Amino acid sequence: MAFPQQKMKPKSKSFNRPFSKIVNKKFIYTVISVFLFYLFFLRSNNDNSDSSNYNYSFSPNNPYQHLPKEHGIYNDQILTSDPLIYPSVQYAPFLRELTLSKLFQSKTDENGNLHYVYDQDLDESERLFSDDDTANGNNDNDNNDNDLNDLNYDENLNGLALNKKSKSDKNNNHDDYHDDLNIDQPYDDNEDDEIHFKKAKKSFKNHGKIVFDARNNKSPDLVIVTSLDFEKFELTHLTKVITNRIDYCKANNFGFYSRWVQEFIPILQKHNSNKSWVKLMIMREAFHAFPNSKYFWYLDQDSIIMRYDLNLINYLLAPSILNPIILKDQPIIPPSGAIHTYKNIKPQDIRFLITQNENSIDSTSFILINDIYGKAILEFWQDDLFRKYTNFQIIENALTHILQWHPVLLSKTALLPPRTIASLHSVMDLPKGGDHLHYYPGDLVVNLKDCEARKSCESEFESYYQQIDKN
Numbered sequence: 001m002a003f004p005q006q007k008m009k010p011k012s013k014s015f016n017r018p019f020s021k022i023v024n025k026k027f028i029y030t031v032i033s034v035f036l037f038y039l040f041f042l043r044s045n046n047d048n049s050d051s052s053n054y055n056y057s058f059s060p061n062n063p064y065q066h067l068p069k070e071h072g073i074y075n076d077q078i079l080t081s082d083p084l085i086y087p088s089v090q091y092a093p094f095l096r097e098l099t100l101s102k103l104f105q106s107k108t109d110e111n112g113n114l115h116y117v118y119d120q121d122l123d124e125s126e127r128l129f130s131d132d133d134t135a136n137g138n139n140d141n142d143n144n145d146n147d148l149n150d151l152n153y154d155e156n157l158n159g160l161a162l163n164k165k166s167k168s169d170k171n172n173n174h175d176d177y178h179d180d181l182n183i184d185q186p187y188d189d190n191e192d193d194e195i196h197f198k199k200a201k202k203s204f205k206n207h208g209k210i211v212f213d214a215r216n217n218k219s220p221d222l223v224i225v226t227s228l229d230f231e232k233f234e235l236t237h238l239t240k241v242i243t244n245r246i247d248y249c250k251a252n253n254f255g256f257y258s259r260w261v262q263e264f265i266p267i268l269q270k271h272n273s274n275k276s277w278v279k280l281m282i283m284r285e286a287f288h289a290f291p292n293s294k295y296f297w298y299l300d301q302d303s304i305i306m307r308y309d310l311n312l313i314n315y316l317l318a319p320s321i322l323n324p325i326i327l328k329d330q331p332i333i334p335p336s337g338a339i340h341t342y343k344n345i346k347p348q349d350i351r352f353l354i355t356q357n358e359n360s361i362d363s364t365s366f367i368l369i370n371d372i373y374g375k376a377i378l379e380f381w382q383d384d385l386f387r388k389y390t391n392f393q394i395i396e397n398a399l400t401h402i403l404q405w406h407p408v409l410l411s412k413t414a415l416l417p418p419r420t421i422a423s424l425h426s427v428m429d430l431p432k433g434g435d436h437l438h439y440y441p442g443d444l445v446v447n448l449k450d451c452e453a454r455k456s457c458e459s460e461f462e463s464y465y466q467q468i469d470k471n
């Protein structure tokens with residue numbers, strides 16, 4: 001006897017699988033949507049977090065209200081026509097001696113914890129040092145005087161931020177920073193230490209305000225970004241790092257942007273975050289300082305550029321060159337992760353380039369392109385939610401998560417083989433021609449990853465520095 005139901009059975013079974021898949025997918029989408037809405041409300045109701053800078057209620061009349069503030073971590077800015085922006089490294093020993101507790105004022109938060117704060121976040125009455133100490137300083141013959149008194153206040157277009165602009169670039173003695181790089185004569189012997197400490201502090205508090213005057217000067221196509229740590233390295237080493245970048249930039253008409261890691265400590269303290277997040281914060285500051293530049297190349301202070309004759313744009317970034325080099329259909333977690341990079345990615349769609357070594361993505365050297373996707377990747381990666389999460393104290397883990405869960409961002413990302421922009425230093429001899437991972441003479445960059453553990457950053461750097469082909 002053939003009951004209709006029984007006849008139907010095999011048919012319904014064959015539908016069973018795809019149907020349950022659809023249900024599962026629908027279920028997953030619903031869970032994700034509910035979760036996102038939850039985050040959305042959590043964030044927009046929490047006035048104490050960074051999210052207070054954002055306004056999520058959309059108004060077509062003012063779409064820009066959704067964007068973060070239009071300035072860097074400081075409210076003030078100082079314009080320069082010089083595309084090489086870096087801190088006065090000769091003050092590094094003084095800064096280290098001053099320690100953070102003298103460079104920042106502290107404030108007790110609602111939980112009773114002491115936090116470093118930026119001067120601009122203190123009320124007038126709370127400030128221990130006057131503006132003379134930090135910005136003006138006419139009383140100590142300081143030639144790094146940046147004339148903050150002469151700055152004009154100018155309401156910016158979105159009304160989000162109050163930007164200061166200097167009347168003319170000539171008022172601003174940014175060039176003095178460069179003369180300062182002469183380490184044989186780091187300071188005038190006639191001056192006593194107190195003045196050096198004062199100048200060091202002033203330079204520390206003002207360096208981050210300098211931005212490139214992109215309105216009146218041609219912007220460099222590419223900007224190299226490096227964070228510098230005065231607690232980790234000696235003056236001679238810091239000077240070599242900066243000189244290396246500057247020589248390369250001068251040979252190729254690129255810009256350079258560098259900041260002290262320590263400037264960002266008040267932000268890191270908020271979630272007790274790993275110092276390595278600072279590189280993303282400095283990248284954001286670089287985007288702000290060079291609004292019209294296209295490429296931003298972040299390169300750790302533990303890396304050395306070995307080939308001044310290789311122009312990164314012509315050598316790697318031109319789409320026809322990039323196309324055969326990028327790793328397509330490559331597991332994001334090597335060697336066998338489930339999520340792969342896109343097979344059919346077009347080089348002109350790429351906004352983010354980063355290398356991958358044998359174990360993971362490697363954030364010591366990466367390139368971002370200045371448009372809404374490049375900025376989105378940068379903002380996403382350093383979002384408060386990621387920085388709070390303890391498993392993401394290794395910032396590569398946060399990035400791996402983003403690339404595996406956000407196809408839009410993955411579709412703008414290319415993984416590169418390490419020897420393009422992050423060849424690793426090898427402690428062992430290499431076969432002739434090298435391998436796929438380690439530095440071999442002729443490569444653009446050598447990366448001294450983990451040199452701190454080997455306690456040999458400075459000696460390794462010096463030995464490569466001697467080998468640079470400066471032509």
Ligand SMILES: *[C@@H]1O[C@H](CO)[C@@H](O)[C@H](O)[C@H]1NC(C)=O
Pocket residue numbers: 055056057058059062065
């Ligand atoms: C957000 O923007 C809307 C529309 O412009 C405005 O009505 C509202 O007051 C703003 N909310 C905040 C917290 O600024």
Ligand SMILES: *[C@@H]1O[C@H](CO)[C@@H](O)[C@H](O)[C@H]1NC(C)=O
Pocket residue numbers: 274275276393394395
């Ligand atoms: C901070 O980041 C570095 C570099 O990724 C890592 O080696 C270190 O273990 C991290 N520290 C913590 C406490 O997770």
